[in-house]
Amino acid sequence: MPKVSAAYKAARRDEIIDAALRCVQRDGYRGTSMAAVIAESGLSAGAIYGHFAGKQEILVAVAERVLAGRQADLEAARVDGQPLSPAALVSALVGGMRLEKATRVIPQVWAEAAVDPEIAEIAGRIFLRVHRLLRTELAAWAAAEPGRVDGDPGAWADLVVPAVIAAVPGFLVQRAILPQFDEDAFIAALPLVYRG
Amino acid sequence: MPKVSAAYKAARRDEIIDAALRCVQRDGYRGTSMAAVIAESGLSAGAIYGHFAGKQEILVAVAERVLAGRQADLEAARVDGQPLSPAALVSALVGGMRLEKATRVIPQVWAEAAVDPEIAEIAGRIFLRVHRLLRTELAAWAAAEPGRVDGDPGAWADLVVPAVIAAVPGFLVQRAILPQFDEDAFIAALPLVYRG
DNA sequence: GTCTATAGGACGATAGAC
């Protein structure tokens, strides 16, 4: 019997997270009030507090979902044949990010991560996971391209991963802030700027 | 007579902005209350409302100062002799940012810019100014290195500037969020990843 | 100009009926 109830509960939870996500996209992380989430979801205070202990818990769930979605994008960009060069990897990363609709939410989460340890833990976990993913890919590329990279491929990959991944925040922040930002031009420019 | 008073007023304003900056560094942009700014400044409500109309005005001043400071860093990184390559330019940009003490404040401002039009206007203005600065530098480099760049140097520079500048948010976001982030390694990796 | 005290409002969370 708890089977049906569990599926129902999960669906309602998702509805609430959806609504909260729209609120954060519109008003920012801290600018989202419980009243706003209640109105946006079409539910009531009682319904929401039945699924989440409080505001913090909802917003943590929002952060978790949106960051996990981007992590999935990055993992999907992985190609199992030839390992990707830094330039190709950056293009794949940022290209995947284009599909994200909630343009403004990720910078909100990063800002909150700088202040809230619980959000920081989530964001750090995702970053680390992506780091490891890129490290594997880049080490394979470096090993396959002897002469283009000095020293041990693994050590080289460890060093360059943070610089490669940096393009993603750069893309998202400019997209969120600059009204005239041109996504296509940004992606087209990446191979001109990155090695490989 | 108003001369002395004007200097005094400006100094007090700066004190208040200093205090607010420390609060934002600690508690975030929206997490900073008037009570916190009052306590941090050692002044009183009356004193502060004599210089600023309200919370929003103080926080706008904080955003203005911190973004203008980073803009000044970038302009100082400019070298008047040889024009800088993309790799050299990115290193200079990020190297200048290292000196900024208020690590967490800029991501806060970006997140707020995504939500508050007045902050967005300030951030957009600074971004545009840096864009123009980099465009000039990169166009000069492209013109001086014929064969390394296809087509018109100006058009090429227009295209690559957003991708070059992207390293800066990438650096600041990772530094603000990841406890184990290694600034020196990041800067050392830049020439390995960027062309030029 | 700056202080203390407080008015006025918004927000997060709960109580109790259904």
Add this chain to the structure above:
DNA sequence: GTCTATCGTCCTATAGAC
């Protein structure tokens, strides 16, 4: 589980003495 109504708290901004 969900609804309506409300309580207590915190926050911004102001009033009035000095």
